[in-house]
Amino acid sequence: MPVADKWYPAFVESLPSLEGKCIAITGTTSGTGFVCALTAVQKGAAAVLLLNRASSRATEADKLIVEAAEGSKTAVHSVVCDLMSLDSAKKAAEETVKLANKFGGLDVFAENAGIMAMPDDRTKDGYDVQIQVNHLSHFLMTSILMPSLEKASKARGEARIVTHSSAARFLGLQKLPFGATFEKCEANTLGGNSGAVKLMNFVGPQIMRYCHSKLANSVFVMALHEKLAAKGSKVKAIAAEPGIADTKLMVNGFNTKTEVSVAGSLKSGALKMFSCISVMQSAADGALPLMAACFASDAASGDMYCPSKKAVLPTGAGPKIIYNKGPPFKTIVAGVPIYGPSDKKERDTVKPENLAILWEKSEAATGVKFTV
Numbered sequence: 456m457p458v459a460d461k462w463y464p465a466f467v468e469s470l471p472s473l474e475g476k477c478i479a480i481t482g483t484t485s486g487t488g489f490v491c492a493l494t495a496v497q498k499g500a501a502a503v504l505l506l507n508r509a510s511s512r513a514t515e516a517d518k519l520i521v522e523a524a525e526g527s528k529t530a531v532h533s534v535v536c537d538l539m540s541l542d543s544a545k546k547a548a549e550e551t552v553k554l555a556n557k558f559g560g561l562d563v564f565a566e567n568a569g570i571m572a573m574p575d576d577r578t579k580d581g582y583d584v585q586i587q588v589n590h591l592s593h594f595l596m597t598s599i600l601m602p603s604l605e606k607a608s609k610a611r612g613e614a615r616i617v618t619h620s621s622a623a624r625f626l627g628l629q630k631l632p633f634g635a636t637f638e639k640c641e642a643n644t645l646g647g648n649s650g651a652v653k654l655m656n657f658v659g660p661q662i663m664r665y666c667h668s669k670l671a672n673s674v675f676v677m678a679l680h681e682k683l684a685a686k687g688s689k690v691k692a693i694a695a696e697p698g699i700a701d702t703k704l705m706v707n708g709f710n711t712k713t714e715v716s717v718a719g720s721l722k723s724g725a726l727k728m729f730s731c732i733s734v735m736q737s738a739a740d741g742a743l744p745l746m747a748a749c750f751a752s753d754a755a756s757g758d759m760y761c762p763s764k765k766a767v768l769p770t771g772a773g774p775k776i777i778y779n780k781g782p783p784f785k786t787i788v789a790g791v792p793i794y795g796p797s798d799k800k801e802r803d804t805v806k807p808e809n810l811a812i813l814w815e816k817s818e819a820a821t822g823v824k825f826t827v
Contacts, residue, residue, distance in 0.1 A: 471752050473750060483513075559606065787801055
């Protein structure tokens, strides 16, 4: 049984009108991206652009969003975008520019699409599948979309680039230096596939690579924020974390042939168990930080939105596993962790060395000179 929405209805009511704005979202076939797209329609956006890999799921989801827009002033357009291919990502960004410019530029680019716990495979471009889908292709697309975002910001006062990170950004660096996953390499050379995750406090290689990609998302925002601020741009770079939501991300991610200690239960009973003990929130509630970053009136460049509540799962003799949930609040404001410079939780996201590494390696991997 799906988890019921708890905070979504009131939150949507609090959002401002999106009249006249053009919104582009990657990964709208289900989960947080689908909710974000429907909400953009509900709030009266001029256009909602749906960027997905061609599939029956994408066709079905696009149809539902088009139906939701019937009778409104919102135009809905589908753009084929396979983030496993830098060439496809480039073409999708170029098509998005053409569509957005019909509406006076792109107001929001929501980098929502992502994959999790995938095997130690490579894309045809030669990169780890998780780092390319979750970060590199989005980095390339943002560089192409920047002129359209600047155009909208000058016409309507602001535009936004939003990445969807995760609490996974806090893990994984102890096993692999940040930036190592950005390099071209052969398959099965970044830890392999054994022991993707255990229920108690263990980060295996598949999750480790996912952690790197999610840290890349938040670091990208902070690096971009610094560059935009130095330029005096009205384009904002903002990050979000969904917490634990009832989406297909985990089930799809663990659907591999590798030995995963909780994979079977994740695909059967564990997700129901999490819901019963109030650890998991609905996909709509999980989309709130993303939508705050995309649409909220008080969002500033360099902000990081996370769920504001905690749900704690006792784990016997071991440490407790804490899952974030609830309405969004900011853990980073204008590039500065709100708990102060000594706060260790967000130190890797704002670490100057990480910002420099990410930008250099992302440019090298995508073959673009991303000048803001």
